Structure formats: structure tokens, C-alpha cells
Amino acid sequence: MRVLILAYDGLDPGLVRELNLRNIMQRESGEVSVPIVGGIDDPSTPVVWTSFITGADPSVHGVDMPEVWNSPLDGLRSSLRKHGALHGLLRRLRVGYGVRRVIGAKPAFPSRRNIRVDTLFEVIRPSVALGVPVYNKDLHKVYPVGEVIRARQDPEAGEDFEARVRGRFAEEVEALMGALDGDWRLLMVHFHITDLFGHAFWGTEKLATLYREMDLLTRRVKKRLRGDDVVLIVSDHGMDRTGHAKKGFYSFNINVGLRDPNIKDFFGVVVGLLGGPQDYPA
Numbered sequence: 001m002r003v004l005i006l007a008y009d010g011l012d013p014g015l016v017r018e019l020n021l022r023n024i025m026q027r028e029s030g031e032v033s034v035p036i037v038g039g040i041d042d043p044s045t046p047v048v049w050t051s052f053i054t055g056a057d058p059s060v061h062g063v064d065m066p067e068v069w070n071s072p073l074d075g076l077r078s079s080l081r082k083h084g085a086l087h088g089l090l091r092r093l094r095v096g097y098g099v100r101r102v103i104g105a106k107p108a109f110p111s112r113r114n115i116r117v118d119t120l121f122e123v124i125r126p127s128v129a130l131g132v133p134v135y136n137k138d139l140h141k142v143y144p145v146g147e148v149i150r151a152r153q154d155p156e157a158g159e160d161f162e163a164r165v166r167g168r169f170a171e172e173v174e175a176l177m178g179a180l181d182g183d184w185r186l187l188m189v190h191f192h193i194t195d196l197f198g199h200a201f202w203g204t205e206k207l208a209t210l211y212r213e214m215d216l217l218t219r220r221v222k223k224r225l226r227g228d229d230v231v232l233i234v235s236d237h238g239m240d241r242t243g244h245a246k247k248g249f250y251s252f253n254i255n256v257g258l259r260d261p262n263i264k265d266f267f268g269v270v271v272g273l274l275g276g277p278q279d280y281p282a
Contacts, residue, residue, distance in 0.1 A: 055267025
């Protein structure tokens with residue numbers, strides 16, 4: 001048995017159902033609870049995906065903020081973010097900016113070195129991780145994340161934004177197709193295009209078209225698999241007109257019997273399907 005994980009960032013469960021995307025919904029599907037930490041009100045992509053690949057709470061795996069300074073002060077920042085009122089006051093006073101300027105810290109997307117525990121890719125061998133946030137991809141370096149608002153407001157900027165994001169997506173699909181023929185028991189690929197289009201084009205036919213394209217991509221990929229391969233499709237949050245919604249999406253091509261799962265639960269499910277770490281030591 002092998003497990004393929006298609007990680008569609010920001011794939012909204014409501015829109016998947018509304019568009020009746022059969023290839024994505026598969027045999028068992030539903031919504032997923034995700035952690036909301038770090039002093040913000042909605043799910044944070046690096047925090048949620050790290051919880052997914054480790055099966056651990058953010059306080060355990062270590063990625064509990066959208067950005068890190070890679071300084072000893074990160075621990076203090078994590079503690080302060082747990083106190084909502086105090087953290088809110090410090091943000092309004094812009095204390096963090098002042099401290100960062102004094103010590104010369106630069107905010108950065110979390111990386112593998114910030115993860116304190118083993119991930120699925122250490123537990124299961126051989127495994128392939130294609131562009132997994134934090135583990136081996138910095139979203140801010142790969143995608144025009146900072147141009148989402150302009151793309152939403154300016155049609156000309158939106159066209160350029162779409163072209164750039166689609167170009168990167170095409171490279172990711174090509175990498176996946178090549179990897180499918182390799183040696184793996186676990187293969188996970190992350191596509192960020194669904195999140196970026198959700199932010200830039202929510203409520204438009206452009207986003208609906210992309211979702212239908214992802215459904216066709218799912219069918220295309222599944223045709224390349226073996227009969228006993230397990231396919232898990234998962235997202236780190238949903239979307240709405242204001243940004244990240246608080247529930248993600250999941251589906252399996254087999255019945256695993258999940259009820260109201262948390263994003264952390266999939267670690268144990270995947271390890272269980274593949275026989276456990278004792279069979280495939282790191």
C-alpha cells in the first residue's frame with residue numbers, strides 16, 4: 001500500500017460541495033478542525049500544515065506563529081501571543097517593530113529547523129515531500145503572496161497575478177507527475193494556487209473554474225496510481241470573502257471512519273495505513 005496526499009491549500013469545503021466536485025469528494029469526506037494560535041483570529045498556513053505532518057499541537061512541534069525572527073526572543077513572543085489582551089495592546093503600540101529594529105531581527109517564514117519533532121517524512125520511508133510549507137517550501141519566496149490585495153482590486157494586476165501563480169502551479173504539477181513514477185510509500189504535494197485564488201478571486205467564476213480544474217487534476221493523478229493506493233485530499237482551512245475560514249476539508253478514496261477530525265489526526269491514520277514507524281524506520 002502507498003498513500004498519496006494532495007494538499008490543496010485553502011480548499012473550501014462548502015464550495016467543493018456546491019460545485020459537486022466528485023473526484024475531490026471521493027468516498028469519505030468532511031470538514032476538519034484546525035488550530036488557531038499565534039495571536040491571530042484565523043488559521044495560519046504554516047501552523048496548520050506543521051500540525052498535519054507532525055500530528056502534534058503547535059506548542060509541541062514549535063511552529064506556533066505565522067513568522068519567526070529566528071532569535072531567542074521567539075519563545076517570549078510565543079508566550080505573549082497566548083495572552084490576547086496584552087498581545088493586542090503590544091501590537092497597537094507597535095512594540096514588536098521597535099524591538100525587532102533594535103536587535104536587527106528579520107521576520108521569516110518558518111522552516112524545517114523550527115520543527116521540534118519528527119514529521120511523516122522521517123517516520124515513513126521512502127517518502128517524497130513536494131513543496132510542503134515549512135518542511136521544504138517558503139511560501140513567501142515562491143508565490144506573490146503580498147500582491148493578493150492589489151490583484152483583487154485592480155483587474156490588470158489580477159491578470160498578471162494569475163499568470164504568475166499559474167506558471168508556478170504548472171511547475172508543481174509537472175514535478176508531481178514525475179514523482180509518481182518514483183520509489184515512494186508516502187508522497188505529499190502541496191498546491192498553494194487554491195489559497196491565492198481564493199483570496200484574490202473569491203465569489204467569482206474564475207475561482208469556480210480553478211476548482212473544477214483541480215477536480216480534473218485529481219482524476220488525472222488517480223489514473224496514474226495503483227489499485228490499492230490510498231488518496232488523501234486535505235486543506236488547511238476554508239475561504240470566505242474576509243479570508244481564511246476556520247474549517248478545512250478532507251477526503252479519502254477509502255472508508256477510514258473519521259468523525260469530526262482534527263488536522264492532527266491524519267498523522268496517525270497515515271502511519272497506521274502504512275504499517276507504523278517500526279516497519280519503515282527513519
